[in-house]
Each structure stands twice: as C-alpha cells, then as structure tokens.
Amino acid sequence: MDLAQARALDAADPLAAMRERFALPAGVIYLDGNSLGALPRATPAALADAAGRQWGERLIRSWNEGWIDAPRRLGAKIAPLIGAAADEVIVGDSTSANLYKLIVAALRLDPTRTEVVSEAGNFPTDLHIAEGAVACVPSGTLHIVPRADLAGAIGKRTALLLLTHVHYKTAERFDMVALTHAAHDAGALVLWDLSHSVGAVPIDLDGCDADLAVGCGYKYLNGGPGAPAFLYVARRWQERLANPLSGWMGHAAPFAFEDGYRPAPGMTRWLSGTPAILGLAALETALDLWSDVDRAALWAKSAALFAILAAAGDAAGLPCVSPRDPAHRGSHISFRHPDAYALTQALIARGVIGDFRDPDILRLGLTPLYLSHEDVWRAGETLREVIATEVWRDPAFAERRPVT
Numbered sequence: 001m002d003l004a005q006a007r008a009l010d011a012a013d014p015l016a017a018m019r020e021r022f023a024l025p026a027g028v029i030y031l032d033g034n035s036l037g038a039l040p041r042a043t044p045a046a047l048a049d050a051a052g053r054q055w056g057e058r059l060i061r062s063w064n065e066g067w068i069d070a071p072r073r074l075g076a077k078i079a080p081l082i083g084a085a086a087d088e089v090i091v092g093d094s095t096s097a098n099l100y101k102l103i104v105a106a107l108r109l110d111p112t113r114t115e116v117v118s119e120a121g122n123f124p125t126d127l128h129i130a131e132g133a134v135a136c137v138p139s140g141t142l143h144i145v146p147r148a149d150l151a152g153a154i155g156k157r158t159a160l161l162l163l164t165h166v167h168y169k170t171a172e173r174f175d176m177v178a179l180t181h182a183a184h185d186a187g188a189l190v191l192w193d194l195s196h197s198v199g200a201v202p203i204d205l206d207g208c209d210a211d212l213a214v215g216c217g218y219k220y221l222n223g224g225p226g227a228p229a230f231l232y233v234a235r236r237w238q239e240r241l242a243n244p245l246s247g248w249m250g251h252a253a254p255f256a257f258e259d260g261y262r263p264a265p266g267m268t269r270w271l272s273g274t275p276a277i278l279g280l281a282a283l284e285t286a287l288d289l290w291s292d293v294d295r296a297a298l299w300a301k302s303a304a305l306f307a308i309l310a311a312a313g314d315a316a317g318l319p320c321v322s323p324r325d326p327a328h329r330g331s332h333i334s335f336r337h338p339d340a341y342a343l344t345q346a347l348i349a350r351g352v353i354g355d356f357r358d359p360d361i362l363r364l365g366l367t368p369l370y371l372s373h374e375d376v377w378r379a380g381e382t383l384r385e386v387i388a389t390e391v392w393r394d395p396a397f398a399e400r401r402p403v404t
C-alpha cells in the first residue's frame with residue numbers, strides 16, 4: 001500500500017462523506033474511537049437546544065414533550081444495529097449498572113442455577129460486577145475460565161454465560177451463534193456485552209436466539225463521555241425477569257406514587273431512576289447519523305483499514321495479537337511491544353492517538369465512519385518511523401498518567 005493507493009480507496013469509499021459529519025481536530029489521526037467516539041458536528045447544537053430551550057424555556061413541560069419517552073425512543077434507534085426489535089432495547093444508566101441488573105435477574109430465575117460463567121481476562125467491570133451480583137443470591141458463584149474452556153464449563157448449575165462479544169484488548173470476536181447455542185444446550189442463559197462491537201461489526205441478537213445484552217454508548221456509537229448505555233432483553237424473557245434495581249421509572253405507574261413496586265410491561269421495567277436527559281440528547285444526535293450509513297460498506301471498510309495497519313505493523317516487526325480473519329475480529333488492531341506505553345505516548349506526540357492496555361498492548365481503533373484510508377496509511381507510516389528511530393525511548397514518554 002502506498003499513498004496513491006490509499007487515496008484511490010478513499011475516492012471510491014461510499015462512506016467518505018460521513019467524515020464531514022464529525023468535528024475532528026486538525027493535525028490529529030484519531031485511532032481511539034473504540035474508547036471515546038469522536039464528536040458529531042450536530043451534537044453541540046443539540047446539547048445547546050436540550051439545555052437552553054428544552055430545559056431553560058420549556059422547563060418541567062419538557063418531560064411530556066419528548067423527555068419521558070427518550071429511553072425507549074433511543075432503544076428503537078439502536079435496535080437495527082444489534083439485530084433486535086425496537087421493543088427489545090432500552091437506553092439508560094451505565095453498562096456496569098445494566099450488567100448488574102441483568103446478571104442478578106438471570107440468577108434469580110431458577111434457584112437450582114446459581115453460577116455465572118465468564119472468560120478470564122474479560123473486561124474488568126464485567127467481572128467486577130459479576131462478583132458483586134453473585135453475592136446477591138444464596139450460594140451464588142462466579143466461575144472464570146480461559147476462552148478455550150468456556151463451552152465445557154457450562155453445566156447444570158450455570159444460570160448465565162456472560163461474555164464480551166469483541167475482546168477489548170485483542171479484538172478477538174466470539175462466535176455468537178455457537179456460544180449462545182452452547183449455553184442453551186446446557187439450560188443456561190447468555191448475556192452478551194456488545195460494548196466493543198456495536199457500530200463496529202454486524203450483530204444479530206434475535207437471529208442467534210440471544211437472551212440478554214448490554215452495550216456502551218460512548219465508543220463506536222459516539223454518544224459522548226459517559227453516554228448512557230443500552231440493555232436488550234429478548235421478548236420471551238421480558239415478563240419473566242425482574243429488575244433488582246426496582247426504581248420508580250420502571251414502575252407500571254410512576255405517577256400513581258404507590259408504596260408497592262409493580263413492574264412496567266416490556267422494557268420499561270429495566271429503567272431505575274430518572275433518565276439523564278442531557279446525555280441522552282447527545283447520544284440521540286449521534287444515533288441519528290446511522291440512518292445514512294450503508295452498514296455492509298462499513299464492515300468492509302473496517303477490514304480494509306485493518307489490512308493497512310497490519311501491513312505497517314508487519315513491516316515494523318511488531319507482533320499483531322488481533323485475528324487476521326475479519327470474521328473473528330472487531331474493529332481495532334493491537335500490537336504487542338515490551339514498551340507499549342512509551343510507544344503509545346510517542347505516537348500521541350506525533351498526532352496519532354491510540355491507547356495502551358496493560359501490560360504490553362498498543363491498541364489502535366479503526367472507526368470506518370470518520371477515518372479515511374489515507375489517515376490510516378499515514379498512521380502506519382508514523383508507527384514505522386517511531387519504531388525505526390526508537391524515539392519512544394525518550395524518558396518523557398514513560399511517565400504514566402491516570403488514564404492510559
């Protein structure tokens with residue numbers, strides 16, 4: 001690949017116009033959209049409207065002018081990205097809080113099944129929340145096993161298989177159909193964390209008979225820092241599972257102000273407290289971009305961007321820990337390097353923003369909505385230069401900050 005070839009790919013890219021819908025700073029190649037998605041150009045005005053007009057002028061009247069329906073309305077906008085029906089998804093709270101609600105709910109379904117099975121090295125909050133959730137039921141246990149042993153670890157005491165679809169470090173992607181069926185064959189439910197896959201790879205929850213899912217709003221969905229997350233419950237479970245965070249927004253009649261809790265029908269019961277309207281406003285603006293996106297072109301572009309950086313990494317002699325086959329991968333590429341932290345900082349100093357994942361991973365996110373092939377080619381050239389010149393050895397690049 002050379003610059004002319006990268007530019008030719010950009011000239012033929014059906015998604016090229018989407019880049020103009022994002023506000024990207026000059027001089028930066030942003031390869032961290034899998035951690036914090038970029039700012040859509042429409043978002044500042046939408047936030048100004050939410051604050052200035054909806055809050056400032058309409059005040060409490062805004063609850064009946066669109067606010068109260070926002071969690072369901074945004075859920076319906078996420079549904080097509082995850083292969084769900086509009087009434088199987090709701091938006092609110094964080095991914096961590098939604099994990100807690102669904103893990104405890106699954107554990108309470110059948111008292112003979114008290115175990116959650118998950119992967120060693122899963123995203124930390126998933127395991128931390130599972131640890132807290134199993135402590136909420138009598139004899140609840142968390143069984144953490146290596147990836148290769150998962151299917152065999154699901155047994156007659158397993159209530160739930162908890163997996164992250166695309167691994168945050170390596171970008172390995174589980175076979176959702178096979179593992180969902182493995183859980184069902186053992187009589188267990190499956191909960192998919194889609195944080196690193198929604199907006200990055202094709203997902204068909206209904207098509208593979210998944211039970212439960214959660215996912216993040218601020219990564220490939222570009223909802224902004226700490227954006228509300230989403231939660232999916234297959235229709236067949238919606239009336240059978242109970243939300244342990246049984247708050248008034250999930251009540252059948254919140255404004256009847258009853259002492260006792262009666263869950264709302266459908267997905268509304270998965271709400272807890274008052275929705276975070278400003279965060280929802282930013283996320284909704286970002287979700288509206290997806291109606292103009294050819295998703296098949298998006299998945300194909302992700303693979304093309306990966307190939308460019310994989311070639312640059314090979315040329316620099318960096319071991320790639322991400323699968324080469326796009327069907328088994330998400331939309332980022334990770335390289336192993338003993339001084340990956342300093343390497344990441346040296347790249348950032350040259351305007352190529354990726355991130356570091358402890359202990360030795362340089363992680364570069366490939367967001368096809370707003371990256372061009374030329375951007376990624378230039379990032380690859382910078383990577384080769386930083387490795388060849390060893391500028392990462394500068395002690396200034398070794399100083400650790402709280403967020404890596």
Ligand SMILES: *Cc1c(COP(=O)(O)O)cnc(C)c1O
Nearest residue numbers: 094095096123164193195196216
């Ligand atoms: C980003 C991410 C989260 C984030 O959880 P928060 O509650 O938003 O902090 C959770 N799980 C996975 C797999 C993630 O990639």
